Amino acid sequence: MMSKTNYRPALFLLLGLTGAIQSVQADEFSDQDLERWQMEYQTVVDEGSILFHGGLGNSNTVSCDQCHPNAANTHPETYPKFQQQLGRVIALWEMINWCLLNPLETAPLAADDPKMIALQAYIAEERKGVALDPGKH
Numbered sequence: 001m002m003s004k005t006n007y008r009p010a011l012f013l014l015l016g017l018t019g020a021i022q023s024v025q026a027d028e029f030s031d032q033d034l035e036r037w038q039m040e041y042q043t044v045v046d047e048g049s050i051l052f053h054g055g056l057g058n059s060n061t062v063s064c065d066q067c068h069p070n071a072a073n074t075h076p077e078t079y080p081k082f083q084q085q086l087g088r089v090i091a092l093w094e095m096i097n098w099c100l101l102n103p104l105e106t107a108p109l110a111a112d113d114p115k116m117i118a119l120q121a122y123i124a125e126e127r128k129g130v131a132l133d134p135g136k137h
């Protein structure tokens with residue numbers, strides 16, 4: 001005997017999605033919000049700059065800017081891409097960890113570590129306006 005198809009889960013899913021879309025559309029923000037978000041972003045960029053210029057506290061005291069002055073030649077716009085050092089396609093943060101482990105001889109950071117976010121914010125800000133070109137060498 002064929003059972004009656006139960007549409008209830010699908011209906012709930014549809015209702016849930018509709019609700020989610022509506023709440024996204026209803027998301028309004030003021031100039032004040034924009035100002036605050038920009039300030040928060042700039043604070044993280046500034047933290048990243050400090051870390052990049054010797055603020056990571058690694059015991060060998062090697063700093064990122066010794067090899068990448070002003071984050072020159074970090075090319076965030078080329079990620080994800082194949083990196084020889086790791087032998088696979090990687091994201092920018094994984095390459096940062098390679099530099100933490102090797103030249104800086106210190107512990108890698110988790111992808112969502114605030115210090116890792118800050119380093120990436122600083123590096124990306126330095127390359128602002130450069131067109132995305134993932135995979136490029």
Ligand code: HEC
Pocket residue numbers: 052062063064065066067068073074075076078092095096099100103104119123
């Ligand atoms: C002793 C020199 C040295 C130091 C110090 C150093 N790096 Fe690097 N970095 C390298 C080398 C070498 C590469 C590999 C270049 C390549 O193959 O693209 C690299 C690559 C990178 C890349 C990818 C560049 C690209 O074109 O794909 C990023 C991003 C990066 N480093 C960030 C950092 C950060 C952040 C720090 C500090 C935590 C740091 N580096 C410290 C030497 C250094």
